Amino acid sequence: MITEVIKANELTKVDPVFGQASFNDHEQVVFCHDKDTGLKAIIGIHNTVLGPALGGTRMWKYANEWEALNDVLRLSRGMTYKSAISGLNLGGGKAVIIGDSKVDKTPEMITRFGQFVDSLSGKYITAEDVGTTTADMDRIHVVTKHVTGISESIGGSGNPSPVTAYGVYMGMKAAAMHQFGSNNLSGKKVLVQGTGHVGETLIDYLTKEGALVQIADINQAKMEEVAIKYGAKIYEGDIYSADVDIYAPCALGATINDDTINKLKAKVIAGAANNQLAVEQVHGKILMEKGIAYAPDFLINAGGIINVYAEIVGYDKAEAMRRTENIYNTTLEIFHFAEANGITTQQAAMSIAQKRIDDRKKETAK
Numbered sequence: 001m002i003t004e005v006i007k008a009n010e011l012t013k014v015d016p017v018f019g020q021a022s023f024n025d026h027e028q029v030v031f032c033h034d035k036d037t038g039l040k041a042i043i044g045i046h047n048t049v050l051g052p053a054l055g056g057t058r059m060w061k062y063a064n065e066w067e068a069l070n071d072v073l074r075l076s077r078g079m080t081y082k083s084a085i086s087g088l089n090l091g092g093g094k095a096v097i098i099g100d101s102k103v104d105k106t107p108e109m110i111t112r113f114g115q116f117v118d119s120l121s122g123k124y125i126t127a128e129d130v131g132t133t134t135a136d137m138d139r140i141h142v143v144t145k146h147v148t149g150i151s152e153s154i155g156g157s158g159n160p161s162p163v164t165a166y167g168v169y170m171g172m173k174a175a176a177m178h179q180f181g182s183n184n185l186s187g188k189k190v191l192v193q194g195t196g197h198v199g200e201t202l203i204d205y206l207t208k209e210g211a212l213v214q215i216a217d218i219n220q221a222k223m224e225e226v227a228i229k230y231g232a233k234i235y236e237g238d239i240y241s242a243d244v245d246i247y248a249p250c251a252l253g254a255t256i257n258d259d260t261i262n263k264l265k266a267k268v269i270a271g272a273a274n275n276q277l278a279v280e281q282v283h284g285k286i287l288m289e290k291g292i293a294y295a296p297d298f299l300i301n302a303g304g305i306i307n308v309y310a311e312i313v314g315y316d317k318a319e320a321m322r323r324t325e326n327i328y329n330t331t332l333e334i335f336h337f338a339e340a341n342g343i344t345t346q347q348a349a350m351s352i353a354q355k356r357i358d359d360r361k362k363e364t365a366k
């Protein structure tokens with residue numbers, strides 16, 4: 001039976017967990033199952049050198065368990081670098097619940113998941129992600145204190161998206177400074193792909209500064225609402241060929257890929273979406289060769305995690321915003337470091353994050 005499943009997933013040559021393509025020296029992978037509630041979840045703890053592994057819980061209708069495992073491994077690793085580059089004393093973790101959040105999610109299932117989180121005694125701290133909500137985190141909070149992103153009414157920090165948008169705005173201004181010699185976005189043509197939670201607030205910042213904002217979203221109603229509200233223009237045509245100065249991916253990942261990269265006219269890429277480069281090494285290098293300034297996604301979209309981190313150390317909105325504003329300085333440093341070393345901005349950000357982890361490991365080993 002197991003052999004058949006493995007064959008079906010074309011993984012005959014690898015070990016199921018440690019041999020996964022996305023396995024990257026993860027510390028711990030926890031499989032959570034509860035027959036009564038139908039819960040099937042995986043918690044990925046990538047690295048806890050800098051602190052407890054914090055990352056959201058994604059509920060998604062994965063095609064199979066391998067896909068879920070791959071996702072949690074990939075996402076938890078990303079969280080390690082996001083927190084490290086942001087100067088937070090947090091490690092990287094993430095959880096996935098297998099199922100359709102609109103159909104399969106029940107209060108009992110979420111509570112049971114919270115109990116599994118609690119069983120890890122704080123090594124993993126959860127938060128919301130795609131398919132989970134602040135209300136789910138409030139429910140989890142009943143059974144464990146190792147949860148963030150809970151409602152403001154019970155001492156939490158609420159929705160992190162506006163803070164994420166502020167960080168993306170800061171990262172974009174830094175990228176503009178590097179590329180155009182000025183961080184003033186007034187008159188700059190910016191295409192924002194995705195007018196959701198983060199995209200909308202970003203559009204607000206941009207239009208207030210006088211940028212010429214064009215927007216694209218597959219949700220026509222939301223896009224039209226945002227266009228009217230902020231005076232943005234709906235972009236019609238192939239997004240990737242748009243004649244703009246700045247492209248802000250705020251919808252989905254991997255939009256910088258073999259099909260799109262040679263069409264891009266934008267000179268700056270700065271957006272909220274995770275994993276924008278389809279293949280980090282390949283597409284990061286092509287962007288560098290084309291002279292396109294790419295602000296690493298995991299660096300500039302860290303406002304959300306900065307906000308929930310503040311919840312752990314004692315929530316202070318002003319401090320969270322100050323730290324998020326600092327994304328501007330960090331992004332500029334990354335551009336300088338990348339240029340000085342002839343490497344991509346993605347590599348530069350990863351190596352600085354990795355150094356912080358390595359230094360801490362050395363310190364604690366003394």
Ligand code: NAD
Pocket residue numbers: 160161162164193194195196197198199216217218219222250251252253272273274301302304
């Ligand atoms: P959201 O779901 O509120 O908005 C995403 C929007 O993208 C939706 O309006 C959707 O219709 C649109 N979209 C989806 N596919 C599209 C396509 N092919 N073309 C154009 N539009 C498309 O999500 P969000 O919270 O605004 O997050 C946006 C991105 O930023 C996501 O990739 C998310 O993982 C990432 N991110 C978000 C946060 C946060 O705090 N919310 C933090 C870090 C990273």
